[in-house]
């Protein structure tokens with residue numbers, strides 16, 4: 275027979291694992307006494323769980339929705355090592371690691387030739403737009419030297435560690451992990467290739483993202499070590515190349531996209547950012563010139579011998595910058611703005627496009 279209190283608790287999700295606490299073995303006991311008080315004992319994964327307050331409040335609120343319950347007493351305890359192991363085992367079974375050939379997760383690296391073209395802002399906004407469409411989305415901020423995604427997503431919380439498993443913080447429904455979460459505040463990261471490779475590998479293996487529909491990687495600008503590591507660790511990943519309308523920027527971006535010829539990845543498309551600024555009288559000013567996105571698509575299409583589409587052109591929008599500074603992505607904060615609508619349109623094209631050759635081993639290895 276179903277227990278109404280248990281049913282109510284099954285609607286409470288662990289904020290990081292995004293699964294019902296009842297499925298995760300986190301509810302040790304739950305009963306309603308004769309005075310209508312619900313007593314719920316919750317087991318946290320670790321003693322210092324940063325979200326204990328949230329879990330406690332969510333449990334109490336859920337318990338109070340049950341008929342006949344007028345108050346709730348929630349006690350918090352910590353899992354034993356064995357209970358934690360069982361939890362980890364149960365999570366592993368359901369996880370589809372992105373490296374598996376049969377993984378259904380679409381992995382898209384957001385690349386650019388040079389810094390400052392809006393790659394990280396686009397990553398954060400695309401992710402939020404996709405999550406708002408109901409997709410399960412994660413971001414790996416692989417821009418190790420210029421990590422900025424936590425700030426753009428308003429994340430100050432550190433990831434939770436459950437032994438060797440790392441639970442990524444969640445913002446706006448997006449799971450985010452970044453090197454920035456593992457270094458002392460604003461310290462520069464001076465790692466070289468092998469350590470970067472190892473860091474990315476650890477993000478892919480130790481971070482519990484769960485089943486994702488889309489994983490976006492904010493890549494460092496250029497064609498450095500990380501780009502090669504991504505193609506080795508995630509051979510099925512695709513690239514989205516961001517440029518400004520400036521022809522010089524498009525030429526540099528071409529190199530970042532053309533890396534796909536050596537890595538065997540496919541380029542899903544090009545996005546032109548900072549395309550124009552709308553003036554108060556409605557006219558458009560083009561501070562960075564025009565045509566860079568179009569030029570880049572033509573060049574990449576020729577080089578990769580396949581049709582690389584221009585997925586969109588995003589205008590300059592001061593509120594996009596302000597939203598980034600405030601940790602509130604534009605697509606959610608100002609969804610009617612032209613820039614937000616264009617980003618949402620790009621997100622839809624990406625999620626509605628079938629996977630290309632991604633995921634297939636083309637037998638090409640980077641030299």
Ligand SMILES: Nc1ncnc2c1ncn2[C@@H]1O[C@H](COP(=O)(O)OP(=O)(O)OP(=O)(O)O)[C@@H](O)[C@H]1O
Pocket residue numbers: 386388389390391392393394395396417420422494495547548588589590591592594595596598613
């Ligand atoms: N369409 C836009 N309108 C207005 N400001 C923008 C737009 N796109 C990006 N910006 C701003 O430009 C700056 C650079 O953007 P962002 O950090 O996203 O670029 P990036 O390519 O990731 O740079 P890096 O690789 O150096 O981290 C930020 O201040 C951001 O807010």
